[in-house]
Amino acid sequence: MEKLGPGSDADTLQVLAMIPRDTFSVVVDAGSGIGRQTLALARRLQTKVHAVDSAVKHLDSLMHYSVDLGVEHLVQTHCMDMAHIPAIFRAVDLLWSECAAYHIGFPNALTTWHQAIRPGGYAVVSELSWLRDTVPEHVRTYFRSGYPDMRTVDENLSIARSAGYDVIATHVLSRAAWVDGYYDKLEPIAQSLLHHPEKAVRAIAAQTLEGIRVFDSADDNYGYVFYVLRKPEGDAALDA
Numbered sequence: 001m002e003k004l005g006p007g008s009d010a011d012t013l014q015v016l017a018m019i020p021r022d023t024f025s026v027v028v029d030a031g032s033g034i035g036r037q038t039l040a041l042a043r044r045l046q047t048k049v050h051a052v053d054s055a056v057k058h059l060d061s062l063m064h065y066s067v068d069l070g071v072e073h074l075v076q077t078h079c080m081d082m083a084h085i086p087a088i089f090r091a092v093d094l095l096w097s098e099c100a101a102y103h104i105g106f107p108n109a110l111t112t113w114h115q116a117i118r119p120g121g122y123a124v125v126s127e128l129s130w131l132r133d134t135v136p137e138h139v140r141t142y143f144r145s146g147y148p149d150m151r152t153v154d155e156n157l158s159i160a161r162s163a164g165y166d167v168i169a170t171h172v173l174s175r176a177a178w179v180d181g182y183y184d185k186l187e188p189i190a191q192s193l194l195h196h197p198e199k200a201v202r203a204i205a206a207q208t209l210e211g212i213r214v215f216d217s218a219d220d221n222y223g224y225v226f227y228v229l230r231k232p233e234g235d236a237a238l239d240a
């Protein structure tokens with residue numbers, strides 16, 4: 001797999017351009033995985049990006065890709081829990097996180113990372129979100145077990161404001177970013193594992209295929225939404 005979740009460099013760079021600033025001193029990518037977006041950010045910004053992930057094998061892959069692209073001087077990996085970012089980084093200028101915040105809970109991630117972001121700094125966090133009020137029952141049923149914490153965009157915006165951020169913009173990940181290099185790669189792999197000798201593998205394969213079927217039939221009722229947020233200047237008090 002060339003990426004571990006839905007996403008594309010085009011979407012990443014489109015969202016980056018929504019921030020009314022283009023130079024950042026400390027950039028952290030939380031839950032970087034193998035770093036598709038880490039590399040896109042590093043190459044566009046020409047600034048070191050600190051890639052944080054708890055899986056050393058993902059970070060090893062990221063370093064491998066960064067060497068291939070000749071940008072290893074722009075990537076620094078940190079094998080650690082993203083919940084501990086405030087203990088390591090104190091004045092983050094841009095905190096980026098695609099398809100990963102849910103691992104520690106979206107509200108918890110925003111509150112935790114707020115402590116690490118400097119006043120006037122930015123957070124860009126993508127989160128699976130309901131996009132419409134009416135959702136077909138089979139989609140609702142799938143996510144009742146698949147991601148019961150999924151909220152509407154308005155609910156997530158309210159969480160962001162309560163966590164101490166100003167909302168700058170939102171962006172819904174393009175449909176192509178789910179399919180190209182992600183679902184189109186996952187689907188044949190999952191198909192080939194449907195008769196695997198291990199029950200747990202068969203179950204994951206079936207669940208993956210069900211997720212793709214739901215996505216195909218969901219008619220854009222849900223999507224990955226980028227929340228582009230800013231910690232207000234002089235807002236250190238909230239972190240006390």
Ligand SMILES: C[S@@+](CC[C@H](N)C(=O)[O-])C[C@H]1O[C@@H](n2cnc3c(N)ncnc32)[C@H](O)[C@@H]1O
Pocket residue numbers: 003004005006007030031032033034035036037052053054055058080081082083097098099100103104
């Ligand atoms: C779905 S992948 C997304 C990776 C990448 N951001 C992307 O969009 O391709 C989620 C990543 O979060 C990492 N992860 C999960 N829980 C974590 C935690 N508590 N701290 C740091 N990384 C974590 C996983 O190892 C994985 O690489």
